[in-house]
Amino acid sequence: MTPVQASASSAAPASTFNSRQRLSLTLLALASELIFVTVVILPIAPFVMLQAAIWGAGFAAVFGVTAFTFLWWLVQPSPGTVGRHAVRREEAPALFEMVDGLCTNAAAPRIHRIVLDNELNAAAYQTGGFLSLLGSRRTLILGVPLLRMLNLDEVKAVIAHELGHFSRNHGRLGHWIYRVRAKWDHYLHMQGNDSFVDGGLKAIASWFVPYFVSRSSSWSRQCEFEADTVAARASSARHLTDALARLEFISFLLARKLPTQLSSLRMQSAQAPGNFWSITAELAETNRSAMPQALAEGANRPRRAQDTHPALRERATALGLLVEPPPIESSPCAGDILLGKEWARVLTACNEDWQKNTQVSWRFDHLRMRWLVTGGVHALFSQQTAAQTELATAIVQEQLQGDDASLALLSAAATRHPEMAMAHFYLGLALLERGDDAGIQELRQSIRLDKRIALGAQNVICGYLASHGDQKAAREAVIRRRYTHERLTPLYEQLWEALLCRSLRAIAPGAVPLLAEVLAGEPLTDGCWAVQLDLPDATGLSHTVNILVMRIDHEQAHKADLGEDDLRARYQNYLQAVIPPDQLAMVHTVYTSEPLNPRLLKQLQAVPGSEIIAPARPLNLDIIRIDSI
Template identity: 30%
Template sequence: MASTRAHRDLARRLEEQAVRAPRAYLARLALLAALGYGLLLALLAIAFGLPLLMLWHALVNGAGGGPHLAYAVLLPLVFGAVLLRALWIRLGVPEGYVLGPGEAPALQQEVERLRRASGAPPLHGIVIDGELNAAAASVPRALGLLGHRHYLVLGLPLMQLFDREELAAVIAHEFGHFGAGHGRFGGWIYRVRMSWYRVLDGLAGSGFMFSRLLFKFYEWYVPYFNAYSFALARRHEYQADAAAVAAVGPEAAASALIRLELGARRLHGRFWPRLFERARAQGHPPAGVHAPLVEALRADAPADLERVLEAAARDTDPDDTHPTLPQRLAAIAAAPHLRRRGPAAAPALLGATLLAEIERGLDGYWRERHRAQWRERYEAAAPERARLAALEGAGAPTAQEQLEHARLVEALRVDFDAEPLYARLIDAHPDSAMAHYRAGVLALRRGDAALGGARLRRAVALDAGAVRPVLADLETLAGDPDLDAACAETVQALRDELAPAAAELAARDAAAADDELLPHGLDAAALAALAGALAAQPRVARAWLVRKRIEMAEAQAHFVLLLDWRGPVAGEEAGLRQLVAALSLPGSFTAFTGSNERVLARRVRALCGAPVYRKGTR
C-alpha cells in the first residue's frame, strides 16, 4: 500500500493536472475506473464461463462426471459468487427522519428556493439525521441504469448551530454537488472503489490462494485510483463552495465554514470523549444526548481564529476529500471572519412540535445504536471500579497506590478534578514522572499555563519516554478552539521543544533497510518465551529476530522481528496489530512480514540464519 506521504504527493500532482486539463483528467479517471470494473467483469466471465465450458466439453465428448469434475466446476462458481456479491452494492434511502409531504413547510420552501436557484435536479426527499453535517445523496436505481433518486440530508445539530443564512450556505453547497452531476459520477467512482474493497474482504475469508495474485494488482491500482478520485472530489468541493457563495455571499459562506470547524472541534475534542468516558462508571447510555450536544455547540466562547486556522491547516487527513479550512476560504476569496449569529435555524424551519419529535427520535436511535458498545465499556471497567473502591477503603497507601488512585479517579469520575490528587502525590514524591505528566495536562486544561508547562517539562526530564504521551496530549490541546491564549502559547512552545526528542525516539524505534543490524543476543529463556507467544498465533509459520544498533550504549534495545505470514494478505495488517499487542520482548521491537520491505527482510534472514521460531517446534 502506498504510504501516506506518497498518497498526498500523488493527489496534489493530480489536483494540479485536473486544473490544467480538466477534460483529459476526467477521461483518464473514467478509463482508470473502467479498468477496475473491466478486470472484475473479466474474472466474472472466467468464473462462470469456465464451468459451462467444462460441462459442455463433458457432454459433447461423453466424459463421465465424477467428483473431480464436480469440484472443478464448483470452485470457480464459488469464486464467481464472491466477485458478484462485491459488485452488487445496495444503496438505500439515507438513515434519519424523512420529512413527509406537508411537514416543515418553511424548510421545504427554503430548500426548494435554493434548489431552483442552483439548477439542481428535483429532490425525492429531505432527511434529518443526528450528525453535524449535511450531504447530497444520490441513490441509484438498478445500478444507475434507471437514474437516481436525490436526497438532501441535513444534520439537526447543524440546523441548531447555524442561523438561517449560514444554513442556506450549506444547503446551496450540497445543491452545488447535485447541480454539477457530482453525485452520479462520484457514485460510480465510489462503487468501483467499494467493489475492490469488498472483493478483497470476500477473498480474505474464502481461502482462495488467488487472492494473493489479486492483491498484487490491488496494491498498485487502489492507491493510484484513490488518489485520482481524491483530486476529483477536491475539485467538486471547491465548485460546491462557489455555489454557496453565489447563494448567500462570501461573508455568510465563510462564517458557516468557520463555525462548522469550531463546532466539530468542540464535539470531537471535548464533548464526545467526555461522554463516552462516562461509560466506565455508568451502566447505561444517557437518556438524552442531543440537548447537551447543542448546548456545547452553541457555547459562544471566544475563539482565536488565527490559531484555529493554523490547526486546521495542520490537520490534513489524506483520506478526507474536503480541502482544509484555509484552502476553502482562500478559494472563495473570503476573510476569516465569524459574523454575528442570528437565531438558530431549526426552530423556525421545523417548528417546535416537529423539532421535539425529531430530537426524541434521534436520542432513541443514538441510545440503541450505542447500547451494546456502552455496556461493553462498562463491563470492561469493572476491575478498575473494584480496584478504586479497594484503594479508597485501605489506609496508609504507598506512593504507587496513590498514583494508581489518582489515575483511576481521573478515568472513572469525569466530573471530578483529579489534579489535587496528583499535586499531593508530587509533594510527597517529587520524582514521579507520571504524576507530573497528568497534573500538567490537567493544569493546562483548566487554564494554568505556567504550572502546566512546568509539570510537563519536569515529567520529560524525569522520564525521556514520557515525550510520546505528552506530545499526544499536547496535540489534542492544540486543536481545542477554547483553550486559553496563554495555555495555547505554552502548548506550542512545548511542542517545539519536544519535537526533536520525539523524532529521535521515532527513528530509534523504526526499522529501515539501511540500518545496522546485529544478532539478537537473547538467551534461551527469552527465545523460548518468544516462541511460546508466536505459537499462539496460527498465521505465523516462521520468525527471524535481529537487533538494531543503537548509538547510545545505555539505550533500551530495539529488536526487528521478521514473520513468515501465512494468512490472507488482505488481513495481514489487522493480524499484525493483534500479534504486536500479544508479544513481549526485553525492549522495543518492530514486527513486519517483508511484503513491502523485501530488502530489509533479506538482510534479517541473512544475519539471523535459521529462524528463531518454526511452527510445530518450541
C-alpha cells in the first residue's frame, strides 16, 4: 500500500505559540472566569443581604463565602467518571513498569494514578486543589478499546505522548482552558426560553466562544506537536505515527462500515451484543483493503479553527515521517500484555458497559425497524401517493442496509420529486450519517420547501456541525435555529392552555403499535397517552403538535438513576421516530408520586384511542385541588 505523501506547504507544523500569545490566552481565560464569578454571586446576593439584615454582617460574610465556594465548585466541569476505574499497581505490574520507565525517558513527573475508561482514546489531566484551579494530582487515562485495537509498541508511544504533556507543563493551563470552554459551550448551545441571566450569558457566549476556541485551539495544537516530540524521544516516532494511523482507520470503520453491520444485528435481535469491541476488531481484520481510503480521507480533511489536535499528516511531517499503513497485527493486543490475567475481566466489563448503555436505544431501534418493514413507514406520510410510496421504500432500505444502494434510492426519489420536502430531508439525513456535508444543503432545501420541517432539520444540522463543521458554520446554524425557536415561541406559550381547553384528537393510528410495544417493555411506564392538535406559530403557519403524556414510576426512575430531563429526551426520541418530520413532538411527564392534572386527565380520556398504556396504579387518590398542570 502506498504511503500518504505529505505536502510541505499544506502539512507543515504550526508555528510556535510564543509567550506573548500564551499570556494573552491566559488573560482571556481569566476574564471569562471573572464573568462567571459575577454570575455565581448574583443569585446569592439577595440572600446574603437578607442574612446581614437579620443576623449581622459577620454571619452574612461567612454565609456568602460558603455559598459562593459551593456554587463555584458546582459549576466546574468534570472530566467525568462513567465507565472509569483506577488500576492498582499489583493488578497490572507490566503496565506500571512501562509507565515508570517512560516517565524517566520523557523527563515527566510521576503519575499519581492510572485509570481505565471505555473510550477509544488516551488522555492525561491534572486536578485537585482549591476551586479546581491549583491542580497537583496527575492522572493517566487509557481507553480499554485503545488497548484492544493497538499493539504494545503503539500503546507505548501513545502513553509517551500523554506523559509529554506533563513533561512540557501543559497540565494546569490545559485543564483550565478545558473547563472554560466547557462552561461557555453549555450556554452557546442552550435551546428554548431563557431567564434574563441565561439570555445574557448566551449572548456573551455567542461572541466569546468562537473567539476563545480559535485562540485556545491554536495553543492546544502546539501542545500536541510538543508532546509528539517528547514521545519520539522517549519511545518511537514511527510507532506513534502507526498508532495515529491505526486510530484513523478504526474511526473510519466506526463511521462508515460498522453502522451497516449493526443494522443487520439490530434487525435480528432486540438484545444489544455483548462483544462490541470484538465485532470492531473483526471488522478491522476483514476490511484491511479500506486502509488507504481511510488514510487518504484523513489526509485531505480540512483543518477547522476549533480542532484541538493537528491532522495526522501534519504530525507525521513534524516528526520527519510519511503516513504509512501500519503493519498487520498477529501478536496479542496491548491490553493482553500489559494487564495480563486482568485483561479478560477488564475487556468484558467494557463490553458490558457498552451493552448496558446501548440496550434501551438498541431495543427501540430493533422494534422500529420491524415496524417500518411491516408497514409502519406509511405513518410518516399524510397521504399515500406514488411518490410517497417510492420514498417509503427508500427509507426502509436505508434503515435496513445503510449502504450505497439505499443512498441511491433516496437520491433518486429527491431527484425525481424535487418538490417533495421529505425526500430532501431523508436524503440529507443519510448523507450526514456518512459524513457528507452535502446533506446540509439537502436539509436546507427541505426547509425552503416546507418551513414546518425547520426545527427538526436544524437540530440535525447543528449536531453535525458541532462535531464536523468549522466554528463559523456551526455558529450560523445555531443562530438559524434560534430564529426558528423564536418563531415557535407563541405556539409553545399557548400549548398547555390549548391542551386543557381545546378539542384534541388521537395521533396517527399507525404510530400506536410501536409506541405501545416499546413502552410496555419498560418498567418505568405506568400510563401513557398520545394526542395531537394544530397550533399556529408567529407567522400564522399551522403546525401539527403531537403530545406524549408519560406517567413514570418514581421508584423505578430512582432505581435506574434517571432524571426527568433524561427521560423526557428518551420519550421525545420515541415520539419523533413515529411522526412525520413536518410535525412537532412534545412530552409531558408526571411521576406516580404526584397528581395528574384532573382537567388534563379528563381531556385525554375524552379522546378515543389516546391511551397507549393503561395506568397500573390508581390515579389522583386523595386529591383536593390542583391549580396548574
